[in-house]
Amino acid sequence: MTSDDAGQGLTERALVKIRRLGLVADRKAAGHTQESLAAALGLDVKTVRQWENGTYKPSTHFLQQRLAEELRITRRQLALRLDPPTDSTHAPFADHEMDAEPTDGDVPSASVRPDRSPKLSCAGKNVINWRDDSSQPGSPEPSVVHSDIPQLRRVLDTRDLPEDGPVRPLSELAEAVQTVVVRRLQSDYAVLAADVNELLPELHRAILAAPPTLKPQHASLLARTYRAADAVADKFGYYDLSARIIDLMRTAATQSGDELLVGSAAYVRGEIYFATHDLDAGGRMLTAAADKIRVSASETAAATYGALHMRAAVMAARAGSALRARDHIEEAKQAARQVNEGVHLGTVFGVPSVRIHQLSLAVELGDVGGALRLASGWAPPITMPAERRSHFYIDLGRAFHLADQPERVLSAFREAGRIAPEHVREHSQVIDVVDHLELITRGRLRDEFADFAAGLVKPQSRSGFGL
The missing domain is CATH 1.10.260.40 (lambda repressor-like DNA-binding domains)
Incomplete structure (x- = not known):
C-alpha cells in the first residue's frame, strides 16, 4: 500500500x-x-x-x-x-x-474534536418507529434530499385532501414534531426530509378532524413542522418551494392564536427577502413583527423579539447600512440579557447567538479587524445546535478570506463541515469563497482547496426567483 x-x-x-x-x-x-x-x-x-x-x-x-x-x-x-x-x-x-x-460519556479524541450532538434544551424523545419504513439503506448525500422534494410538493398539494391513514393522539404528535425540530436544528437534513414527508400528511388529517377546541394546538404543531420542511427547501435551493411553505407556516401560526409563534413565522419569512435581495423590505417586515411583541411578557417573548432584531441586523448589514445594523443588534443584545441561551419556539437565541450574529455583521460590512476580534479566543458552546455553530465557522472562514489568510479559511470551513456537513455542502457563501481561493492559491494549498471543493455541491437553478 x-x-x-x-x-x-x-x-x-x-x-x-x-x-x-x-x-x-x-x-x-x-x-x-x-x-x-x-x-x-x-x-x-x-x-x-x-x-x-x-x-x-x-x-x-x-x-x-x-x-x-x-x-x-x-x-x-x-x-x-x-x-x-x-x-x-x-x-x-x-x-x-x-x-x-x-x-459512554466520551467520544473519540482528535485534533479536531468531533461533534457530540448534545441534547438540546427543547429536545424530547425520538419518535418510536410507528412507520413501516421500507427505505433502502443510503447515505445523507444531497441527492437523497433532492429526491424527497417532489414528494414534499405532492404532500403540500394535497394538504386539504390528505390520504386516509392513522392519526396519533395530540401528545404523541407533539413528540413527533419535537423530533423534527431537533433534526432541523442539528442540520440532519437527509433524515428530516423523509420525516416531514411522513409527518405532514398525518398532521393535515389531524387538523381537519380536530374539534374546534383543539384546532389551535394542532395548528401550532403544523406551523413547527412547516418550518422544518422549509429548512429543507431553503438550504437546498428550492426558494420557490420555501416561499410557499413559509406562507403555509404563517397561516398555521395565525390559526394557533399564539402571537409569539406568529413572530417566529416572521423570523422565518426573512429567508424570502434574503433570497430576493429585497433587504430593505425584509428589514421593515422584521421590525414591524418585533414591534408587536411585549418584551417583558416572558422569556419566550424576549427571545422572539431579540431573534427578529438579530435577523434584521444581518439584513441591514448585507444592505450596507452599518448604523441600522448596529441599532438592531443592540436591541438583540438587550433582549438576550433577559434570556437563557437555548431554543425558543424553534429558534436558537441568547447571548452566544447574538455574538455569532455580530461576527456575521462584521463580515458583511467588511470590518475584518472587528470580525477577528469577536472570534479571538471564543468558540460557540458545544450545547448549541449544530446549524448555529457551523454558521459561526462559516463566517469565521469568510473573515479569514477578507484577511487574506487562506489556510485559516480552510481550517474554519473544515470545522463547519465537521459540525454540520449537510449545512455546509451546498452553502453558497462557502462555495464562492472556495472557488475563488482554488483559483488564486498555488501548490499544496491549491490542492487542498480543490479537494475541499470536491466535497461541495453547486446547486442547479431550482428557484422561482432565478437564483
Missing part, C-alpha cells in the same frame, strides 16, 4: 467514526447506555461498541430492525447512521484520524 492509499484509508475510517457519532447520540436520547442496549438486544457490549466506533454494523435485517426499535428511530434513520458515504466527496470534512473508541 502506498502512503497515499494509507492516508485515504485513514480518512475513510475517520469518516465512518464521525458518522457513527449520530448512533451514539440516538442511543443516549433513547436513554440507553452501551451496556443496557446490549442487554436489550441479547448481545455482548463489545458488539455495540464496535457498531459505534465504525468497525462493524448489524448484519441482519432482523437485528437492524431491533436496533432501530430500541433507539426509537426508523430503519431509514438507522441506515443513514450506519452507511456513511465512501467516496472522496466527504473527505475534506473529516481528514483527521480518530484514535479512541467511543464509550
Whole structure:
C-alpha cells in the first residue's frame, strides 16, 4: 500500500467514526447506555461498541430492525447512521484520524474534536418507529434530499385532501414534531426530509378532524413542522418551494392564536427577502413583527423579539447600512440579557447567538479587524445546535478570506463541515469563497482547496426567483 492509499484509508475510517457519532447520540436520547442496549438486544457490549466506533454494523435485517426499535428511530434513520458515504466527496470534512473508541460519556479524541450532538434544551424523545419504513439503506448525500422534494410538493398539494391513514393522539404528535425540530436544528437534513414527508400528511388529517377546541394546538404543531420542511427547501435551493411553505407556516401560526409563534413565522419569512435581495423590505417586515411583541411578557417573548432584531441586523448589514445594523443588534443584545441561551419556539437565541450574529455583521460590512476580534479566543458552546455553530465557522472562514489568510479559511470551513456537513455542502457563501481561493492559491494549498471543493455541491437553478 502506498502512503497515499494509507492516508485515504485513514480518512475513510475517520469518516465512518464521525458518522457513527449520530448512533451514539440516538442511543443516549433513547436513554440507553452501551451496556443496557446490549442487554436489550441479547448481545455482548463489545458488539455495540464496535457498531459505534465504525468497525462493524448489524448484519441482519432482523437485528437492524431491533436496533432501530430500541433507539426509537426508523430503519431509514438507522441506515443513514450506519452507511456513511465512501467516496472522496466527504473527505475534506473529516481528514483527521480518530484514535479512541467511543464509550459512554466520551467520544473519540482528535485534533479536531468531533461533534457530540448534545441534547438540546427543547429536545424530547425520538419518535418510536410507528412507520413501516421500507427505505433502502443510503447515505445523507444531497441527492437523497433532492429526491424527497417532489414528494414534499405532492404532500403540500394535497394538504386539504390528505390520504386516509392513522392519526396519533395530540401528545404523541407533539413528540413527533419535537423530533423534527431537533433534526432541523442539528442540520440532519437527509433524515428530516423523509420525516416531514411522513409527518405532514398525518398532521393535515389531524387538523381537519380536530374539534374546534383543539384546532389551535394542532395548528401550532403544523406551523413547527412547516418550518422544518422549509429548512429543507431553503438550504437546498428550492426558494420557490420555501416561499410557499413559509406562507403555509404563517397561516398555521395565525390559526394557533399564539402571537409569539406568529413572530417566529416572521423570523422565518426573512429567508424570502434574503433570497430576493429585497433587504430593505425584509428589514421593515422584521421590525414591524418585533414591534408587536411585549418584551417583558416572558422569556419566550424576549427571545422572539431579540431573534427578529438579530435577523434584521444581518439584513441591514448585507444592505450596507452599518448604523441600522448596529441599532438592531443592540436591541438583540438587550433582549438576550433577559434570556437563557437555548431554543425558543424553534429558534436558537441568547447571548452566544447574538455574538455569532455580530461576527456575521462584521463580515458583511467588511470590518475584518472587528470580525477577528469577536472570534479571538471564543468558540460557540458545544450545547448549541449544530446549524448555529457551523454558521459561526462559516463566517469565521469568510473573515479569514477578507484577511487574506487562506489556510485559516480552510481550517474554519473544515470545522463547519465537521459540525454540520449537510449545512455546509451546498452553502453558497462557502462555495464562492472556495472557488475563488482554488483559483488564486498555488501548490499544496491549491490542492487542498480543490479537494475541499470536491466535497461541495453547486446547486442547479431550482428557484422561482432565478437564483
